[in-house]
Amino acid sequence: MMLVSGLIGGLGLVCMISRKSVLGLLVGLQLLMIGSTMIFVIAGLHSGLRIQGQIFGLFITLGGIAQLVVGYSLAIRLFFLKRRISLDDLQALKQ
Amino acid sequence: MISWVFAGITLAAVFMATFVAHIRVAILALWVAGLGIGAVYLTLGAEFLAIVQWIVSTLVTISFLFFAVMFGEYDPPEVKKTGKTLFVQMISMVLGCVFAILLGLMSRSLPSGPQTEFADGSDLKILGRILSQENLLSLEVLALTLFLVLVGGGVVARSEEGDSS
Numbered sequence: 001m002m003l004v005s006g007l008i009g010g011l012g013l014v015c016m017i018s019r020k021s022v023l024g025l026l027v028g029l030q031l032l033m034i035g036s037t038m039i040f041v042i043a044g045l046h047s048g049l050r051i052q053g054q055i056f057g058l059f060i061t062l063g064g065i066a067q068l069v070v071g072y073s074l075a076i077r078l079f080f081l082k083r084r085i086s087l088d089d090l091q092a093l094k095q
Numbered sequence: 096m097i098s099w100v101f102a103g104i105t106l107a108a109v110f111m112a113t114f115v116a117h118i119r120v121a122i123l124a125l126w127v128a129g130l131g132i133g134a135v136y137l138t139l140g141a142e143f144l145a146i147v148q149w150i151v152s153t154l155v156t157i158s159f160l161f162f163a164v165m166f167g168e169y170d171p172p173e174v175k176k177t178g179k180t181l182f183v184q185m186i187s188m189v190l191g192c193v194f195a196i197l198l199g200l201m202s203r204s205l206p207s208g209p210q211t212e213f214a215d216g217s218d219l220k221i222l223g224r225i226l227s228q229e230n231l232l233s234l235e236v237l238a239l240t241l242f243l244v245l246v247g248g249g250v251v252a253r254s255e256e257g258d259s260s
Contacts, residue, residue, distance in 0.1 A: 004102045006198030010191030015113040017187035066244040073248035
């Protein structure tokens with residue numbers, strides 16, 4: 001089961017690297033969050049610290065929401081500037 | 096056994112979310128993956144986290160669809176498969192596989208097999224007590240972080256003069 005969670009996280013990493021838009025990047029980020037949450041839950045089950053694993057998973061899930069909100073706000077700002085949300089245009093936010 | 100069924104469904108949905116070209120289908124696959132992972136948590140005895148995962152996945156999916164429509168990404172993009180694109184995809188797949196294999200190898204050092212037998216039938220009561228007594232400061236910090244992110248996101252995303260040009 002740990003390998004499954006690693007695969008989910010790895011595929012999230014693949015999605016983050018290979019997609020060209022900010023929304024695709026955020027989808028990959030959510031997959032990575034799902035995989036990392038599952039890692040903590042499974043590790044807690046195996047090591048006898050079930051509750052601690054679930055608490056770590058809860059905090060990771062809620063922290064993922066914060067990252068999502070930041071991604072959305074950057075995407076909106078980029079859309080105001082460039083009328084598209086390609087990752088190649090993110091440097092426009094530095095100006 | 097039922098955990099593996101849900102894990103298989105989740106893995107299939109994650110594959111689809113990663114490799115499909117339509118952002119709409121990828122978002123729906125992400126939703127299925129979230130529901131599947133919640134079902135895995137439920138079968139492993141983590142009921143609270145399962146419910147949180149289902150709620151978060153559903154809300155995230157709705158917001159993703161909303162933003163995909165707003166940004167005009169509802170239709171599939173015309174992607175040209177250049178050599179650089181294929182190279183990046185191959186490198187990212189190798190990185191993902193290395194990440195999964197490393198995690199699988201490290202999991203062998205865990206002390207024992209999964210403990211799915213619960214003395215009191217559920218972890219919910221203990222979880223609530225530990226969250227409210229031992230992790231109260233962490234919860235407050237998380238709440239403050241989410242509030243600041245909400246306000247900061249609004250500030251960053253605000254429109255200014257000349258943006259439309």
